[in-house]
Amino acid sequence: MDVGIKISQPFYDAQTAGDVNLLFSSSWPSLQIVKDITFTPTTTFGGGLYSYDIKTVTHSLGYQFSLCWETNSGLSLRSGDHISIGNGSVTWNNSTTSASPLPTLTVSVKVYNIDITKAVNYPFVRPPGYSAPYNPDFGIKVVKPNKTIKSIDMRDYILHSRCPSPAILSVVTGTTTASYTNPEGYVAWIFGFASTAGGDYKWAGIGAQTTPRLFVNKPTAGIFEIDGAVNDAVSLVILRDPLFAPNNVNVTY
Amino acid sequence: MDNYGIATSKRGVNVKGASLHNLTFTTKYPMAKLDRTKTVSFQNINFTFLNDTPAPSVGGSNSTLVYSFDHGYDYVPSHWMMGSLTGGVNNYPYIENEVALLSSLFADSQATLVVKVGAAKVYLYVNKTNISGLGNPTVAGVALSLRLYVFVEDLLGS
Numbered sequence: 001m002d003v004g005i006k007i008s009q010p011f012y013d014a015q016t017a018g019d020v021n022l023l024f025s026s027s028w029p030s031l032q033i034v035k036d037i038t039f040t041p042t043t044t045f046g047g048g049l050y051s052y053d054i055k056t057v058t059h060s061l062g063y064q065f066s067l068c069w070e071t072n073s074g075l076s077l078r079s080g081d082h083i084s085i086g087n088g089s090v091t092w093n094n095s096t097t098s099a100s101p102l103p104t105l106t107v108s109v110k111v112y113n114i115d116i117t118k119a120v121n122y123p124f125v126r127p128p129g130y131s132a133p134y135n136p137d138f139g140i141k142v143v144k145p146n147k148t149i150k151s152i153d154m155r156d157y158i159l160h161s162r163c164p165s166p167a168i169l170s171v172v173t174g175t176t177t178a179s180y181t182n183p184e185g186y187v188a189w190i191f192g193f194a195s196t197a198g199g200d201y202k203w204a205g206i207g208a209q210t211t212p213r214l215f216v217n218k219p220t221a222g223i224f225e226i227d228g229a230v231n232d233a234v235s236l237v238i239l240r241d242p243l244f245a246p247n248n249v250n251v252t253y
Numbered sequence: 254m255d256n257y258g259i260a261t262s263k264r265g266v267n268v269k270g271a272s273l274h275n276l277t278f279t280t281k282y283p284m285a286k287l288d289r290t291k292t293v294s295f296q297n298i299n300f301t302f303l304n305d306t307p308a309p310s311v312g313g314s315n316s317t318l319v320y321s322f323d324h325g326y327d328y329v330p331s332h333w334m335m336g337s338l339t340g341g342v343n344n345y346p347y348i349e350n351e352v353a354l355l356s357s358l359f360a361d362s363q364a365t366l367v368v369k370v371g372a373a374k375v376y377l378y379v380n381k382t383n384i385s386g387l388g389n390p391t392v393a394g395v396a397l398s399l400r401l402y403v404f405v406e407d408l409l410g411s
Contacts, residue, residue: 134289
């Protein structure tokens, strides 16, 4: 028996409705942001080159899945391979060097509620191909402290059934290598990390030249695999889309 | 400060004192939200290059804006992108980290797709390099499918 909170869409019985007909379920392992970190990196000039100083920021949790964005002249770019994940910390290291002064960056790190060292697995729910229009008369909302429940800014909410999140499908851990099979042909969001000799977990780039690296459709179609160095602790973080249909766009250049 | 609100734990775990890892949901932390009333929140973009972007100068690089759209926020929202290539010279099956290798002749003669987000728009650029002068990495004929999130949460964590 499933326990917790369920809110169904209009005309659906919350006790029997499938996941795609729910507005919210506390059983959904949703992606939550446990810490936001923003800083402006300093630079150092030496040997004729400018370089960014390495920055480590701490939080009170474990080896939390984290992503970073670097904003330069008002435009942000996600730069996953510039961070490594430690136990209660995230380290940013942008190895760009230049003979000219480096651009001023604003680095934003989001630390999420997934511990990449702890294996988990949740049932797959395929996102729908069609969604009913949003009905503001049904749902749930929980506002952040010191914000008003009448706010129209969705940032002011911890939870709002108008704004679902990606959900955790699985965390797969292993030694040297680990793999995940896409469920039912669905292509999940997947992120890979590897730790050498107990050090911080480093980003595994797709098809990178050196370990750690992430492979798609290896050894066969529908399988993701992370390869670390021998005896590396490796981790795959897999998420699925929220349960509303995407907007499909065709673009031609 | 005491923790108020709602928390649900995994089956078999006492919610009282449960670690974050053992909670399926807690109102202590905000969800990474995608606003379903905004079409830009979750998109599948099927991109086809019928034409090439300008070639970089020999020994240089360039960046060409190939697509943009308003995201509807007045701040820089966080974003994710991934996708797969379905044609072209390099048929990589998967893209991550907002940089997709579209085409390459040699290691320093490459065309990549980059997604950047500003305070009003999302921008897709094709960046080309031709550092050694070995040729223009063409993107004509490349097709790719992108899955793109534009989150409610801004990069400053308000």
